[in-house]
Amino acid sequence: MRIALLEDEFEQAQNIQAILSDKGHECDSFATGQSFLSAVLHRSYDLIILDWQIPDMTGIDVLKSVRTHLDWAIPAIFLTQHDSESDIVCALDAGADDFLAKPARAAELIARLNALARRSNPESEKELLVFGPFEVDMNQRSIRLHGELLSLTDKDFDLTLFLFQNQGRLLTRDVLLERVWGVARDINTRTVDTHISRLRRRLGLNPDNGFRIKTIYQRGYRLEAVQPTVTTAPASDLTSHA
Known part of the structure; x- marks a missing residue:
């Protein structure tokens, strides 16, 4: 899969990219909401991973913009330290398909992504x-x-x-x-x-x-x-x- 990652912490982004690359996925990482949106709305990705708190806007606002402007329902998962019940509800209401707390555990992250990919294309x-x-x-x-x-x-x-x-x-x-x-x-x-x-x-x-x-x-x-x-x-x- 081609995956777009929104993560402003360099080491976190590198770790997630390494996990995905090890399983054969291609991952582009972005540190700001604006750069992420510019890429996702103009390129072709299979799935997006979002952090909650980033320098220029919230991950929630980024996801809302994606859902408003993108012409297909791209699978989206939040990977963040914001893991209270109210945060999870907020993310799901904004259009997230799944929610995972940091730090990312490699096996669980890959399993969640594979499950999202199957649900987004059930006829495969x-x-x-x-x-x-x-x-x-x-x-x-x-x-x-x-x-x-x-x-x-x-x-x-x-x-x-x-x-x-x-x-x-x-x-x-x-x-x-x-x-x-x-x-x-x-x-x-x-x-x-x-x-x-x-x-x-x-x-x-x-x-x-x-x-x-x-x-x-x-x-x-x-x-x-x-x-x-x-x-x-x-x-x-x-x-x-x-």
Whole structure:
């Protein structure tokens, strides 16, 4: 997972990053609420970890801003010394998914993060995923539209699955390159744009089928559910058959 950490104490941040890195996660650390918000609202993270008391604002205010401005419900956990019942209630009311007291215990932190990831994507363990008229067979690595098998490459399948599993979420080109192609972020390539353009045609991602891929200028793409187009017969046609 790509994780954003809000922690103003350098040693604490290093310790948490080391715990996460040891389990294969990528963690970016931020010492202020403003720098954290700038990153989370403009990049693609899978989960956020928040401290309560930071120099420029409270973690509660940061979370409220994330919930107001981010276009998907990113899993959020508080990791803080504020652990009274009233603090926990306050954090949960602000939109936190979990609450953990400092100091962080490695095994418990990883277990909590894994549990949050499973809850945020409950269909990840199913063999057959259904998204409107699309059926994704995880075993056969195939996709059907209205029952018809689509002709897709392995990479097309991986990209389509990732888009559907992150429906409504802004996905930057960097994240798509990392997650689907396993390519480092600093490589300049048009691979993502080419594949997205091809998927739009091959999958029929348009209002008729209930989904579209929206291009977010200079940032990336977002798969959105839309109302299928309904064609209404002209009044003259209706009366002629009355």
